[in-house]
Amino acid sequence: MDIPASSVEPSRPRPRTAALPTRTLALGVIGPGRVGGALLEQLRAARTRLATQLGLALELRGVATRHRMWLDCDDPQLDRRAGAQTWRPASLDAFAAHVRGLDGPAVLVDCSASEAVADRYADWLCTGLHVVTPNKLAGSGPLPRWQAIRAAVAAGSSRWRHEATVCAGLPVIQTLRDLLDTGDTLHAIDGMLSGTLAWLCSRHDGAQPFSMLLREAHAQGYTEPDPREDLSGTDVARKLVILAREAGWSLSLEDVEVESLVPPALAALSTDAFLDRLGQGGLAGLDIPLAERLARARAAGCRLRHVASLDTHGRARVRLEALPAHHPFAHSRLTDNIVQLRSARYCDNPLIVQGPGAGPQVTAAGVFADVLRIAEAQEARA
Numbered sequence: 001m002d003i004p005a006s007s008v009e010p011s012r013p014r015p016r017t018a019a020l021p022t023r024t025l026a027l028g029v030i031g032p033g034r035v036g037g038a039l040l041e042q043l044r045a046a047r048t049r050l051a052t053q054l055g056l057a058l059e060l061r062g063v064a065t066r067h068r069m070w071l072d073c074d075d076p077q078l079d080r081r082a083g084a085q086t087w088r089p090a091s092l093d094a095f096a097a098h099v100r101g102l103d104g105p106a107v108l109v110d111c112s113a114s115e116a117v118a119d120r121y122a123d124w125l126c127t128g129l130h131v132v133t134p135n136k137l138a139g140s141g142p143l144p145r146w147q148a149i150r151a152a153v154a155a156g157s158s159r160w161r162h163e164a165t166v167c168a169g170l171p172v173i174q175t176l177r178d179l180l181d182t183g184d185t186l187h188a189i190d191g192m193l194s195g196t197l198a199w200l201c202s203r204h205d206g207a208q209p210f211s212m213l214l215r216e217a218h219a220q221g222y223t224e225p226d227p228r229e230d231l232s233g234t235d236v237a238r239k240l241v242i243l244a245r246e247a248g249w250s251l252s253l254e255d256v257e258v259e260s261l262v263p264p265a266l267a268a269l270s271t272d273a274f275l276d277r278l279g280q281g282g283l284a285g286l287d288i289p290l291a292e293r294l295a296r297a298r299a300a301g302c303r304l305r306h307v308a309s310l311d312t313h314g315r316a317r318v319r320l321e322a323l324p325a326h327h328p329f330a331h332s333r334l335t336d337n338i339v340q341l342r343s344a345r346y347c348d349n350p351l352i353v354q355g356p357g358a359g360p361q362v363t364a365a366g367v368f369a370d371v372l373r374i375a376e377a378q379e380a381r382a
């Protein structure tokens with residue numbers, strides 16, 4: 001039966017007929033790389049629709065890279081062409097002050113993978129700026145910094161949203177929060193939390209060396225800026241820590257048992273040197289062991305999958321496993337992530353979130369949705 005579109009409208013603010021925005025949210029984007037660049041494009045594409053349908057003006061006040069920043073973004077097309085704006089030497093404090101302006105809500109969107117930027121969150125939140133980020137370092141880094149961020153959020157009305165840190169655009173943190181906020185208790189998490197490793201495992205059939213596929217995953221924007229963060233299991237360990245802390249468990253990266261796929265000789269290289277080597281062709285130290293793992297898995301009728309788990313005792317593990325063909329994870333495709341949440345309520349069957357878990361477009365959309373949630377919360381407060 002066809003369901004009329006009007007009956008399945010989600011409960012979001014009704015489109016407004018007024019052509020002029022009634023509220024403004026100032027934005028500053030830090031790190032216009034693959035995710036940040038996609039976000040700027042999505043903001044530009046949505047600008048008119050948000051203004052006319054939701055009465056929301058998203059005002060881009062600045063873009064900052066590691067070395068320079070662009071302020072006074074009065075270009076209505078958010079045009080980033082060379083020469084369309086004036087760049088200045090970067091200063092995170094000057095950037096934050098400019099984005100905050102004199103009044104009205106403002107959001108700093110950190111699309112870098114930088115510790116130096118994550119170090120600033122607590123201070124920014126204390127001064128009333130909201131922070132939205134796909135950067136996993138604050139959520140999974142040193143506990144005192146994470147606690148300072150949470151304390152800053154608790155003390156004021158600023159928000160720190162980081163949904164895209166876990167499984168990109170998939171609603172994982174929000175789903176977990178909803179369980180907890182309604183009185184549920186997390187028992188365990190199992191899943192495939194790396195889009196890169198999911199894609200590599202589903203594509204690695206022995207026809208091409210593993211490192212050639214890794215090069216492609218990097219070019220597609222699935223990997224971390226340094227793809228060894230994915231191969232070492234660190235990226236997935238960070239996601240487990242983020243989820244565990246969200247649930248009130250004081251897990252740290254050192255507590256996660258991680259199997260690294262990076263051979264020591266490659267681990268010793270600088271990021272640039274590693275990317276150069278990756279660009280040049282096969283990496284035997286990576287390719288040979290993974291070809292052997294694949295052959296052994298196939299001989300046993302299994303498939304290789306990169307899996308993560310956090311059990312009821314708080315034991316966290318990240319590893320490559322040979323799973324039997326009937327295992328639900330064995331059928332994942334492309335960059336699909338799978339997160340199984342077991343809780344007091346979801347104990348017989350877990351609650352499952354599944355879908356593409358990496359790539360600039362889906363990640364930027366997750367970041368954008370966080371910005372819109374902050375705008376919604378502002379409207380509710382007004």
Ligand SMILES: NC(=O)C1=CN([C@@H]2O[C@H](COP(=O)(O)OP(=O)(O)OC[C@H]3O[C@@H](n4cnc5c(N)ncnc54)[C@H](O)[C@@H]3O)[C@@H](O)[C@H]2O)C=CC1
Nearest residue numbers: 031032033034035065066112113114134135225358359363
């Ligand atoms: N690519 C993906 O699928 C996903 C990425 N993420 C996260 O999103 C973030 C960005 O990832 P990508 O865009 O793929 O990386 P990228 O390397 O393409 O972009 C990062 C950008 O940040 C800039 N940057 C570095 N340090 C900076 C600093 N101190 N100040 C200002 N800018 C700085 C870099 O120059 C670069 O332009 C990372 O934290 C990553 O973990 C999260 C989920 C999915």
Ligand SMILES: N[C@@H](CC=O)C(=O)O
Nearest residue numbers: 194195196223224358
């Ligand atoms: N490199 C990450 C990107 C998302 O967090 C991944 O592959 O999962």
